[in-house]
Amino acid sequence: MKDKESKWQVELVGVTKIYKDTIAVNNSNIKIKAGEFFSLLGPSGCGKTTTLRIIAGLEEPDEGKVFLEGRDVTNVPAHRRNVNTVFQDYAIFPHMSVYDNVYFPLKMRKISKKEADPRIKRVLKLVNLEGFEKRYSSQVSGGQRQRVASARALVNEPRVLLLDEPLGALDFKLRVSMQKVLKDIQRNLNITFIYVTHDQTEAITMSDRIAVMSQGLIHQIGTPDEIYNNPATAFVASFIGEMNFLEGLVASIPSSDTVEVSVSNKNILCKNSDQKISLNDGVLVSIRPEKVHVNPLQSLKNVIEAELSRIVFKGNNFEVTAKFDKCEVRSLVDYKVWDKSQKAGNRVKIGWNPEDVQVFPISMKKDMIQYE
């Protein structure tokens, strides 16, 4: 029987995985298009690696189904799936040379060394590892090991490449350059990448779409822009980028697209997202520091009085903290714009546009990432 055509390369339907007493993956529904760079992003223990292993076939879901190109592969073992994985510790076989490591998947498909040779050479060239064929994993650097792992996973020309924190073990500079290498490979070969990371910057800069996970639950799936500018939950808002959070009560709902929240007797205008919020509800108000203006020149719909409490020079900008009552609001101000004569203790006006301010039900506070 011919499998039905599917426009999704990878599809998870209601996938759940339970270990002893923790739910590692909780009813995950993910659809990934062919050629997409899709990231699973979340703090450690959020279930992103388990999700990846379920797609690879190294783990069987307790509930739900996995489809690859429309075919139900839920019960197909890993060695019979056309997906390959780059493991977090690379798992380069120490008893084989770089060349033999890359030959391994072809050998498993009973392809002779002679026939495989041009393919191995091509893929080693792709990851810039020419001349390293005879080395062993103990004789190459961390970044090179990463590339051996990538070459080995790519030589079979899989439709989907799974990457489990592939750059986690590398230092910052190398990580940034490897991000570019991986992104180029993905674009040139036009294969689907499913990329697990806990590094939000990495996910935002590389991905077409991101699934943000916490404690087994997918909080939001969207483009980096959507995730950053319209976080679906307080967790997403707190995990991605910098964010100010203020607690308050809904004072009024003046229109269908705005909410007025009372925070320490100050009224803050917020965007009314699709959350069901009613009068007198406890809410979390969230504003990105770069959206907070200090002594704004242009007219803003929402301006309140505050006192400067801290000014930190950060190179190309200043992080300015302003206080009203017991609430603190951080603002990022461009170096050229900032009035350097300002000192802590000065009275200032801080303001923002209501479109840049989001509200979440106070019940979401418990899921938030706390950086203390």
Place this chain on the structure above:
Amino acid sequence: MKKERRKFKLSPLGIYAVLAYSFLYLPLAVVIVFSFSPTKSIVGFSGFTTRWYIKLFNDEALIAALIHSLQVSLTAVSIAVVVGTSGAFFLVRANFPGKQLFRSLSQLPLILPGIILGIALLILFMNLGFELSMFSILMGHVCFTTPVIMFQVASRLQRLPRSFEYAAKDLGATPVKTFWYVTLPMIRTAIIGGALLAFTMSFDEIIITYFLTGTWTTLPVFIYGMMRFGLSPQVFAISTVVLTFAMVLIVLMAKFTAVREEL
């Protein structure tokens, strides 16, 4: 460039070490030296001879015992490699209640005094109606060599990250191929090291063998028998041969079981 020479100084700790090693190795040296002595007594040494060795190689009963020993040890170790390696996988990879107890019990034949294992096996074979033969000795040797190999392989498996096997599967290897091409090469040195250690232990084992031996006997039991006629230089000679053989095996084993950074 001048090589810096370290002056040898005898510190109190050095003296202690010399004494300790002398205590351990002087008797061995005596055995080796007097195996080349023409006199029958260990007191007084004059001249050099290899005649005890020549006599040794002309002693048919002794050569037969040596061959028996090799047969028993090689067969026992071969069986122990298979049983011990699969046992190690079970011990490390399987999860079941009472795993700790099972782990301890599996080392029992090694820890148990040989006399107890010997008597126990003797009673077992007697009750089963087996004649004491090469088979009974072999079974005894499998008993205490299996835990040796199991322990060596298990400790290697414990340190081996599972990701190598996951990677192999992910890259298209069936479970059998994963074992053959990935897992086995990575635990190979532990198996060889364990086998060499087990072989040395089996080759000079005497107590268990003594209980299980009939007319068919191994070299250590044979040497023990020779001792009844006094300490002859011939005993020294055969001891020296066995000692040299054991040393070679132990050096090889140390080479194989040395912890190497393989990642």
